Amino acid sequence: xxxxxxxxxxxxxxxxxxxxxxxxxxxxxxxxxxxxxxxxxxxxxxxxxxxxxxxxxxxxxxxxxxxxxxxxxxxxxxxxxxxxxxxxxxxxxxxxxxxxxxxxxxxxxxxxxxxxxxxxxxxxxxxxxxxxxxxxxxxxxxxxxxxxxxxxxxxxxxxxxxxxxxxxxxxxxxxxxxxxxxxxxxxxxxxxxxxxxxxxxxxxxxxxxxxxxxxxxxxxxxxxxxxxxxxxxxxxxxxxxxxxxxxxxxxxxxxxxxxxxxxxxxxxxxxxxxxxxxxxxxxxxxxxxxxxxxxxxxxxxxxxxxxxxxxxxxxxxxxxxxxxxxxxxxxxxxxxxxxxxxxxxxxxxxxxxxxxxxxxxxxxxxxxxxxxxxxxxxxxxxxxxxxxxxxxxxxxxxxxxxxxxxxxxxxxxxxxxxxxxxxxxxxxxxxxxxxxxxxxxxxxxxxxxxxxxxxx
Amino acid sequence: xxxxxxxxxxxxxxxxxxxxxxxxxxxxxxxxxxxxxxxxxxxxxxxxxxxxxxxxxxxxxxxxxxxxxxxxxxxxxxxxxxxxxxxxxxxxxxxxxxxxxxxxxxxxxxxxxxxxxxxxxxxxxxxxxxxxxxxxxxxxxxxxxxxxxxxxxxxxxxxxxxxxxxxxxxxxxxxxxxxxxxxxxxxxxxxxxxxxxxxxxxxxxxxxxxxxxxxxxxxxxxxxxxxxxxxxxxxxxxxxxxxxxxxxxxxxxxxx
Numbered sequence: 221x222x223x224x225x226x227x228x229x230x231x232x233x234x235x236x237x238x239x240x241x242x243x244x245x246x247x248x249x250x251x252x253x254x255x256x257x258x259x260x261x262x263x264x265x266x267x268x269x270x271x272x273x274x275x276x277x278x279x280x281x282x283x284x285x286x287x288x289x290x291x292x293x294x295x296x297x298x299x300x301x302x303x304x305x306x307x308x309x310x311x312x313x314x315x316x317x318x319x320x321x322x323x324x325x326x327x328x329x330x331x332x333x334x335x336x337x338x339x340x341x342x343x344x345x346x347x348x349x350x351x352x353x354x355x356x357x358x359x360x361x362x363x364x365x366x367x368x369x370x371x372x373x374x375x376x377x378x379x380x381x382x383x384x385x386x387x388x389x390x391x392x393x394x395x396x397x398x399x400x401x402x403x404x405x406x407x408x409x410x411x412x413x414x415x416x417x418x419x420x421x422x423x424x425x426x427x428x429x430x431x432x433x434x435x436x437x438x439x440x441x442x443x444x445x446x447x448x449x450x451x452x453x454x455x456x457x458x459x460x461x462x463x464x465x466x467x468x469x470x471x472x473x474x475x476x477x478x479x480x481x482x483x484x485x486x487x488x489x490x491x492x493x494x495x496x497x498x499x500x501x502x503x504x505x506x507x508x509x510x511x512x513x514x515x516x517x518x519x520x521x522x523x524x525x526x527x528x529x530x531x532x533x534x535x536x537x538x539x540x541x542x543x544x545x546x547x548x549x550x551x552x553x554x555x556x557x558x559x560x561x562x563x564x565x566x567x568x569x570x571x572x573x574x575x576x577x578x579x580x581x582x583x584x585x586x587x588x589x590x591x592x593x594x595x596x597x598x599x600x601x602x603x604x605x606x607x608x609x610x611x612x613x614x615x616x617x618x619x620x621x622x623x624x625x626x627x628x629x630x631x632x633x634x635x636x637x638x639x640x641x642x643x644x645x646x647x648x649x650x651x652x653x654x655x656x657x658x659x660x661x662x663x664x665x666x667x668x669x670x671x672x673x674x675x676x
Numbered sequence: 677x678x679x680x681x682x683x684x685x686x687x688x689x690x691x692x693x694x695x696x697x698x699x700x701x702x703x704x705x706x707x708x709x710x711x712x713x714x715x716x717x718x719x720x721x722x723x724x725x726x727x728x729x730x731x732x733x734x735x736x737x738x739x740x741x742x743x744x745x746x747x748x749x750x751x752x753x754x755x756x757x758x759x760x761x762x763x764x765x766x767x768x769x770x771x772x773x774x775x776x777x778x779x780x781x782x783x784x785x786x787x788x789x790x791x792x793x794x795x796x797x798x799x800x801x802x803x804x805x806x807x808x809x810x811x812x813x814x815x816x817x818x819x820x821x822x823x824x825x826x827x828x829x830x831x832x833x834x835x836x837x838x839x840x841x842x843x844x845x846x847x848x849x850x851x852x853x854x855x856x857x858x859x860x861x862x863x864x865x866x867x868x869x870x871x872x873x874x875x876x877x878x879x880x881x882x883x884x885x886x887x888x889x890x891x892x893x894x895x896x897x898x899x900x901x902x903x904x905x906x907x908x909x910x911x912x913x914x915x916x917x918x919x920x921x922x923x924x925x926x927x928x929x930x931x932x
Contacts (some may be wrong), residue, residue, distance in 0.1 A: 225794040236782055575778045578739060580767025580795045585757055614931065671737045673778065 221585045230592035237565070239468045244554075244561040245601045251554035252649045253322040253606025253612060255547030256641060260613040262543040264635040266536040269460045276474035279505040282513045284317060284326070285308065285497040317500055320514045327351045328495040330474040331465055338387045338413040347381060347415065347473030348465030353501075363630030365405035366450035372472035377413065378450035383466035383511040384408055400628070405451045415467075416443045418480040438479055453630070551649070556603070558594055561661030565593070566667070573664055574672025583665040590655060590661035598653025602646035609645070610637050685748075686847060686879040687736055692745035694731050696901075702883035707903035708745070713896075715846070718873045718880045718892035720766055729883045730851055732900065736881060737849050739761045751848060767795055771840030774854035777832040779824040779839070785811060786820040789839045796843055803806040814868060821866055824846040830861035832856035846870065850882040854889065866893050 221229075234241045286309035307313060331350035335342050354370040355361055361378075370378045384404045385391070419440045471475075476651055500522075502511050508524050515522035525659070566573070606631040617635035624631055706728045711717050721729040734740040736830050738754050747754045748768060752898060757765060758905040766772075770773050779788045786807050793803035811817060814834040833853060842850060856864030870893050873880045884890055890897050892913060899907035 221794055222797050224800075225797075229794070232782070312771075571778075572780055575780060576791070577763070578737070578766065578772055578774075578778070579792045580763060580843070582763035582767075582795070585763075587797055632867075668733050671776070 221581075221588060223459060226588045227596075229383040229565070229589055230596055233565070233569075233589070237568075240564070241597065244557045244606070245597050248460075248556040248597060248649055248653065248665075249600025249605035249608055251551030251652075252602050253547075253608035255544065255648070256606050256609025256637065256645050257544035257612040257616070259641055259645075260609065260635050260637045261616060262354065262536065262540040263638065263641065264462050264613070264617070264633060266540070267530060267636050268632055269536070269635055278526075278584035280502045280508065282500040282502060282508060282512050282522050283329070283497055283513060286494070287523045289523055294611055301329070301586060307584060308494045309496075309520060313500055313518070313520070315393055315494065316518065317515060317520075320500075320511055322503050322511055322660065324350065324501045324503050325353055326498050326500045327471055328475065329497045329499055330471065330479070332417065332479050332574065334415060334417045336413055336467060338411070343383075343386060345421045345467055346465040347467045347469060347474075348416075349471035350378075350468045351471045351499075361450070361452060361622070363401075364450045364452045365542065366409045368418065368450060369470040370449070372470045374449075374470055375446050375473065376449045377415075377468065378452060378468045379408070379448060380468075381451060381467040382451050386557040386607070387413075394600060401451055405422070408448050408451065411448050412445050412636055413448060414443050414445050416441070419478050420480040421478065444475075494543050513560040536574050551652055555652050558597060558656035559660060561597075562590055562594060562657055565590075566660055566664045570667065570672050573667050574669045574674075576668035578673060586667070587661045587665040590654050590664050591657050593659025594653045594661070595650055598650040599646065600651070602649030605649060606637075606642050606645050613637060614636060636667050685712045685718070686715040686750060687711075687881065688746075688748040689732070689735070690746040690748070692735060692742045692747055692907065693726075694740065695743045704728075704814075704903045706735065706742070709900075709903075709905045710745075711898060711905060713879060715879055715911045716873070716877045718870065718893060718895045719882070720894035720897045721881065721893070721900060722885065722890055722897055727862050727900040728903035729900050731903070733849055733851055733881060736750045736847070737772055738765045751766050752861075752863045760764060769802060769844055769845055770847045771845035772845070773833065773840050773848070773853045774897065775855035777824065777829070777836045777856070779832055779836055781824055784821045784823055785827070785835045785838075788824070788835060789842055792839060792843050799887060806842060808836075810842050811835065813841075814838045814860055821837070828861070829857050830864060833857060833861075833865050834868065837872075838869060841872065846879060848878050848880045850880065852883055852885070854884070854886070862889070869893070 274472070286307070315326065317323065326491045328349075331346055333344065333346050337343070350369075352369065352372040361368055364378070366378070368378070377411055379387070381401060381404065388404065388407060390404075395553050419439050419442045421438050500511060501517065502508050512522045513525055551672075578585065613635040617633065620634055689709050689711050691708050691710050692702070692706055693708055693789075696703040696705060697828070698715075709728075709732060714932070721732060730738070735742055738757070741875065743757055749765070752765065752769075754762065756766065766845055779785075780791070783791070786804070790803050790806040793806065798806070808817070808820065809907070811820060814837055816831060816834055816838065819827060819831060819835075827874045833856075846885045847874075848869065853865055853869065857865060866889060869880060869882070872878050880895065882890075893909050897907070897911060898905060899909070
């Protein structure tokens with residue numbers, strides 16, 4: 221029989237006992253739905269965790285430092301040229317690093333302790349420059365109050381929550397962490413604060429000393445008015461431990477201010493700055509070791525936290541495996557439903573099978589027909605099940621976000637149904653249905669036509 | 677139509693047996709029947725209930741396999757065919773009509789008649805035209821979309837005949853085709869079968885227990901009792917293609 225005829229007859233047969241076949245198909249749908257819902261939550265949680273970790277910069281960042289920096293204790297243990305011969309970590313070096321395959325951006329690490337005045341009160345804090353790309357890839361800015369910097373050079377700042385509390389003179393009660401960010405933002409957003417800092421200005425060069433006299437510079441005290449545009453709850457600078465900044469400037473602005481940084485070897489002139497360290501962001505955590513090697517070959521020190529994601533991935537692989545097994549249990553139960561339905565159909569259509577064989581249907585024709593019926597139930601059950609599973613996942617996500625909101629956490633997408641999950645769930649449903657159809661189909665094909673025709 | 681000459685053997689059974697085990701007892705439904713049927717003959721199989729006539733018909737139809745002996749139809753030994761080949765044989769070589777019509781109730785007449793062509797993988801448009809033609813030939817052109825239950829017994833049997841003939845078989849096997857019909861309708865069906873036998877030269881094997889019907893239409897009558905052939909009569913009153921009954925040849929013998 222041609223495929224079209226098999227499909228046509230199968231659909232007619234399914235429509236004939238529409239109630240029973242619908243119940244069986246609903247059974248498959250529930251099985252597929254539970255599988256999809258479980259896996260979509262597993263995948264969603266995995267994506268959430270890896271997104272958080274990636275945005276934290278822990279796994280996709282290599283920090284490059286110059287070996288000339290005497291404070292760098294690591295240099296003694298590293299291979300490569302001795303510190304004195306190590307190249308300077310300047311703008312050409314930064315461009316070269318930015319061109320290593322896999323590197324998304326390389327930006328200088330600018331941070332300094334300085335005085336910030338607000339309401340005529342001085343506050344001493346660590347200030348750091350933040351690259352403009354952080355807007356989309358640093359999740360500290362996801363749930364922020366106010367907005368990110370309007371441009372890379374804007375005279376704007378964002379404050380970390382604890383510093384905002386300090387500015388407003390609020391002392392959070394010990395043990396509680398529930399000061400509402402929106403309450404803090406109201407009196408601060410749009411206000412100005414003044415940052416006082418020391419500018420490193422190049423000294424007028426003397427022609428007799430030549431261009432090598434780049435070490436000469438002077439320090440000028442300056443101040444800069446900055447507009448508060450945003451407040452973050454999470455710490456954008458969580459990597460830095462005790463050196464964490466609480467006030468953040470656009471990186472370009474921070475560079476242009478030529479703030480004197482606490483670096484013993486920072487002796488370059490302002491027109492050719494040498495950086496203390498560069499943060500090198502890599503496209504994919506897998507590329508970190510290669511980029512690290514490339515930077516080391518250029519004569520700089522490089523370090524990163526690699527392989528820490530491996531255990532996380534392993535955890536999620538195990539979790540997904542468990543979720544898939546539990547989800548598949550429902551599908552296994554549903555497959556018994558298919559066997560039952562088709563065996564019942566054989567009993568009901570025994571005579572019809574006999575007639576078909578008497579007028580020339582082969583075993584393969586009869587087998588194909590029952591197979592097609594099982595496959596069709598699998599296909600429809602799979603499609604309905606994926607939709608149902610998607611809806612269940614959404615519902616759980618919705619409920620979870622209400623809960624998170626009540627706990628003053630930013631909302632999160634803990635559920636994800638990628639296209640591969642949709643297709644493989646439907647495919648899996650069809651395969652399970654076909655396997656369930658194996659026994660009934662071969663039983664129908666083996667039916668003795670003489671016996672079947674006698675059957676009333 | 678590929679029908680062999682009038683003197684060739686269409687069906688030959690060689691000492692064919694079909695025995696069933698029913699609990700302790702061995703039922704000899706067909707017990708050593710040897711018979712030759714020439715192409716184009718109209719043969720009636722007569723006998724009481726349980727005489728083995730339907731069992732013999734099922735063996736010739738390829739629906740059942742003999743316990744021993746051979747059934748040779750147009751030089752194919754059915755016992756040697758695989759299940760797949762036997763299905764092909766049923767599809768292309770034989771057409772069957774049954775006492776209870778055996779149309780599929782949830783299909784229209786047109787779809788019922790089309791069904792064997794689905795198995796034969798005939799193109800969709802072509803088979804619809806052929807099915808219409810076939811139903812027209814049995815006088816059912818106005819009933820194409822009716823379901824079997826909406827028709828009289830006679831009409832159902834005519835539809836069943838249309839289905840049996842759709843793949844142009846060489847052999848028409850009829851199992852009590854008038855058994856569920858009144859005598860007037862039964863006569864109509866028999867006239868149709870005779871017309872196919874005569875106009876198409878189709879060999880007909882018909883099981884019946886109505887002697888009068890056999891005498892009127894069949895060119896040859898085989899009487900069975902207890903699974904054995906007890907009488908083989910040619911019916912001179914009927915103008916068949918062949919009127920000479922043939923004796924089964926000995927082992928290894930072939931058509932003269």
